[in-house]
Amino acid sequence: METDKIKLEVVTPYRQVVDEVVDEVIAPGEEGQFGILPGHTPFLAKVRIGDLIYRKGNQMFHVAVTNGYSEVGYHHVIAMLDAAELPQEIDVERAERALKRAEERLTALSPEDKAFFEERTALERALNRIYIARIR
Amino acid sequence: MASLRDIRKRIGSVKSTQQITKAMKMVAASKLKKAQDNVVAARPYAGKMSEVLASLALRTDPKKHPLLQRREERNVELLVITSDRGLCGAFNTGVIKAADQFLAENHDRYENIYLSVFGRKARDYYRRRNREFKSAYLNPGEILFSDAERVAGEIIDRYVEKATDAVYIAYTRFRSAISHEVEIKRLLPVEPQELKPDEVAVEYIYEPSEDALLADILPRYIYTELFSMMLESIASEHGARMTAMDSATSNAVEMVGKLTLLYNRARQAAITTELMEIVSGAEALN
Numbered sequence: 268m269e270t271d272k273i274k275l276e277v278v279t280p281y282r283q284v285v286d287e288v289v290d291e292v293i294a295p296g297e298e299g300q301f302g303i304l305p306g307h308t309p310f311l312a313k314v315r316i317g318d319l320i321y322r323k324g325n326q327m328f329h330v331a332v333t334n335g336y337s338e339v340g341y342h343h344v345i346a347m348l349d350a351a352e353l354p355q356e357i358d359v360e361r362a363e364r365a366l367k368r369a370e371e372r373l374t375a376l377s378p379e380d381k382a383f384f385e386e387r388t389a390l391e392r393a394l395n396r397i398y399i400a401r402i403r
Numbered sequence: 404m405a406s407l408r409d410i411r412k413r414i415g416s417v418k419s420t421q422q423i424t425k426a427m428k429m430v431a432a433s434k435l436k437k438a439q440d441n442v443v444a445a446r447p448y449a450g451k452m453s454e455v456l457a458s459l460a461l462r463t464d465p466k467k468h469p470l471l472q473r474r475e476e477r478n479v480e481l482l483v484i485t486s487d488r489g490l491c492g493a494f495n496t497g498v499i500k501a502a503d504q505f506l507a508e509n510h511d512r513y514e515n516i517y518l519s520v521f522g523r524k525a526r527d528y529y530r531r532r533n534r535e536f537k538s539a540y541l542n543p544g545e546i547l548f549s550d551a552e553r554v555a556g557e558i559i560d561r562y563v564e565k566a567t568d569a570v571y572i573a574y575t576r577f578r579s580a581i582s583h584e585v586e587i588k589r590l591l592p593v594e595p596q597e598l599k600p601d602e603v604a605v606e607y608i609y610e611p612s613e614d615a616l617l618a619d620i621l622p623r624y625i626y627t628e629l630f631s632m633m634l635e636s637i638a639s640e641h642g643a644r645m646t647a648m649d650s651a652t653s654n655a656v657e658m659v660g661k662l663t664l665l666y667n668r669a670r671q672a673a674i675t676t677e678l679m680e681i682v683s684g685a686e687a688l689n
Contacts, residue, residue: 276451278447280548282444296610297610297611298611301610308608311455311610336616349548
């Protein structure tokens with residue numbers, strides 16, 4: 268394999284979403300976004316809901332991701348996530364319904380409720396999907 | 404000897420049974436395809452999880468995390484994974500037999516063996532024998548990751564509260580459409596994969612800390628393990644059903660053949676008898 272490239276794999280329990288050789292990866296880490304270039308030192312990080320970006324040449328690609336982990340080696344990045352979708356796969360209507368539902372439920376809850384956190388996560392997921400579907 | 408009408412009825416009933424088994428075989432074949440795809444699709448994730456866990460566990464103290472701790476096994480839990488539906492040959496019997504054997508063999512070794520069941524067949528079997536369950540779940544036939552999470556979550560809770568010291572799973576491992584085998588595997592405590600001799604543990608930079616990551620990854624690793632076992636069990640179930648229905652169909656074909664022969668023979672005998680009667684009647688007149 269070429270030494271100035273990264274092999275990117277995005278996997279979820281249901282399928283492999285991305286399997287490509289890329290030039291750069293930018294992922295939403297739990298402690299902030301991080302960028303990976305070829306030759307990066309081994310790195311293991313938690314990933315949160317957000318936009319995982321990868322670059323091939325001068326073209327950028329986006330993947331909507333949810334919580335999980337990413338393992339980085341010198342020439343590979345493996346993201347293990349609860350869910351991941353490419354922009355063209357996102358069902359915007361469904362995400363909008365989820366957004367509305369989460370908003371309605373959140374107004375009825377107070378931050379002390381156990382369900383509050385779950386609903387907020389659902390809200391973030393929906394917003395993220397809608398955002399990434401629109402980038403295209 | 405059975406009357407002609409009886410045989411005809413019998414042929415009709417065998418034929419309609421054959422139609423049903425044939426249809427079930429087709430359905431099982433298409434479901435098998437899907438289930439098999441699911442098994443394959445889940446593999447990369449599971450493989451990566453166990454690699455990452457192995458390298459994490461190597462560099463942390465197992466005493467730090469309860470799910471890695473080994474304690475004396477006094478109370479163990481056995482989760483039996485079967486299907487909800489029958490007509491799949493020896494599929495469920497196989498798992499239950501292995502589970503029974505496990506119970507019988509380890510009866511003296513442990514203080515208590517608690518039973519949990521996943522799938523109606525196991526539940527009904529043990530309920531008839533008045534066994535108590537820690538938990539009983541139905542097997543919906545299509546498994547989501549969240550189902551595995553829910554079941555494994557309860558198992559982990561009991562383990563962490565020290566109600567159980569080890570957890571075993573009896574399930575069917577999927578090899579191919581026609582080959583699957585019953586296996587009993589330990590789920591808890593987690594035994595991280597050993598590195599192969601030529602592999603070196605990678606020194607990672609962690610974000611957040613190693614311990615926090617390990618504590619976070621461990622339960623997920625267990626969910627993943629259980630999820631793959633459930634998927635394999637379901638794929639095996641469809642494989643077993645397909646094989647069972649295939650042989651049922653060919654048995655039915657064979658039976659129809661035999662019955663048809665019997666029917667024709669009986670019909671011929673009836674004709675012969677009738678002829679004889681006519682001939683002897685005519686002779687009597689002469």
